[in-house]
Amino acid sequence: MLTETQHDALTELINISYARAAGALSQLTGYRVGLEVPHAAVYPLSEVSARLKRSLDAQVTAVSQVFSGVVSGNALLVLDQKAAVILSDILLDTSSASGDWSGEWPEENREVITELGNILLNACLGTFGNLLKVHVTFSMPLLQIDVVDSIMRSTEVAGENLSHGLMIQTKFHLREANLTGYLVIILGVTSLDRLVAGLDTWQ
């Protein structure tokens, strides 16, 4: 779907964006964040759920944020349960039993993960926007704790025929814990073409 040159440019763009996001996460948590090299690829939307389910728990925590502009779509930060619990514990300075997950999180935990998603998604997409000179406007972040299929079904954006997912997978290390997170950017054909055109002209 992408040429080798485009894939190289996308990888570099993602590396820069993820470094920005990791910096934000480190600043928020007070811990050094080790980041594995992110793996990025574009898939038809129908494949995204299946790929996410291969390495995430059945139930996940996702923060989604619709964005609009020359390139529009829906961006999601998808975390497995362990990552969400550990991150909220660190940010709230609390201690939950990581295995005791009911899906009924206190409002404070939900708010903190929503704000974290907002910051990380903005760090990534904002860097995309700055480097590719494409301005996007964000809507309110939305937190969902659900199974992957339900979350992916809810990514529709009014007026947009979303067809592809730019899926970025990375593991990050925080406080001796290996946390798994995905960033998924869902785009329509037109927006994907514009993103690829941006990669072609990125210098």
Next chain:
Amino acid sequence: MSSILVVDDSRFARRNMRAALEELGHEVEEASNGADALARYSPDRHELVTLDLLMPDMDGGVVLTKLRERNPAVKVLVATADIQTITRRELEDLGVTAVINKPIARDDLKRVVSGVLEGAIVSC
């Protein structure tokens, strides 16, 4: 010491901002949405308003406009996760006093708040 109104729908963000500002010796009042901010804002009391952009019902841009209608000289520091250069330019065109990106670095906040309160227009 100055009195500062912190406007953000995220309790977590408000708590972080409050802690940082109180550490700098300021007095903080919180508002959890735009309507709450407009109800609480007092030109006689608040020397600075810190304002989130993405909020339900009334976004930060609308709150900014309404605050300026009440007090054209209001000092507003926008605290946003949006790091885009164009967003910052748009905010400057709207007349915000300064912009700072989330997550807030306390050293940056100290510099920006001091600059704003002393009358300098700074951006971080």
